[in-house]
Amino acid sequence: MAKGNPEVTLNILYRGPVERGHNWQDLFAHHLPQVKWHTWPNVKDKAEIDMLVCWIPPREYQQDYPNLKVIFSVGAGVDQLNIPSVPQHVQVVRMLDPGIQQGMTEFVQMSVLNIHRDTLAYVNMNQQSQWQQLPGVSTAKRRVGIMGLGNLGQAAAVGLQNLGFQVHGWSRNPKSVANMSCFHGNAQLQTFLQRSDILVCLLPLTDETRSILNQQTLSYLPQGASIINVGRGEHIVEQDLIDALNEQHLRYAILDVFAKEPLDTQHPFWQHPQIWVTPHVAAITQNDSAGQALLANVQRYLNNEAMAGLVNLSAGY
Missing domain, CATH: 3.40.50.720 (NAD(P)-binding Rossmann-like Domain)
Structure with missing residues (x-):
């Protein structure tokens, strides 16, 4: 698998289930070693964070992570991110997981x-x-x-x-x-x-x-x-x-x-x-296939290519 641009270093902050986070961290370590993986709330320098992977972002993330560039939703929906509150310079990407x-x-x-x-x-x-x-x-x-x-x-x-x-x-x-x-x-x-x-x-x-x-x-x-x-x-x-x-x-x-x-x-x-x-079980994010989808999108970002699932902030989806 392509490694993206090895000269570019990205810092990803993950907020979600522990097992999924470990799986995805290992996936990125193998395929994109230039990506530094952080698990919320363990972040030494919040200004380093480029990307946020979450269902619901941390409170006051707009101010706490001043250099944030992309928010990846771990689900197909993005309304839980409160789209009107997302800074205009931040891209939002929904999960296009075949699972x-x-x-x-x-x-x-x-x-x-x-x-x-x-x-x-x-x-x-x-x-x-x-x-x-x-x-x-x-x-x-x-x-x-x-x-x-x-x-x-x-x-x-x-x-x-x-x-x-x-x-x-x-x-x-x-x-x-x-x-x-x-x-x-x-x-x-x-x-x-x-x-x-x-x-x-x-x-x-x-x-x-x-x-x-x-x-x-x-x-x-x-x-x-x-x-x-x-x-x-x-x-x-x-x-x-x-x-x-x-x-x-x-x-x-x-x-x-x-x-x-x-x-x-x-x-x-x-x-x-x-x-x-039924208790919100129609479509649950699958760790393996969703991890591959996230990895592919980060690779696209590193290669200056359009990411799959990019949200129109004005439309809200």
């Missing part, structure tokens, strides 16, 4: 199939010792809408197409995806939702997408539609979702992300018979 992509595709496929085959209803029947067969439809007649057509959204769409589902997508800005109808912007949101028997939310969290699934937009979904949220909890107005389920406008909701995590033990989502809660 995250594979995990998300698997979770979305699993969730869509569970809704498609009424698994949640049968689980509820099990608890009541109730024997009842529910009518079903073919995958070719089930329409799945993907909100968010980034790296994860497009991968999930392909995975669902491979299972035979009708898949279409929506994004804030125009996108073209092979073999899929794409909608964009507020003007086409209602049409997109009206065609979604199962809605998968994979949007980034921005001011424009916060609370995008509310009483009005949920009403656009077909009667008996279901929702899978693997974006961010703040995309959904919680009470509006509960109301849509209680009124039988929506059939199921599979929720992996929440406005406050961990989800409070008294939260109504836990006991709702039409909601399936």
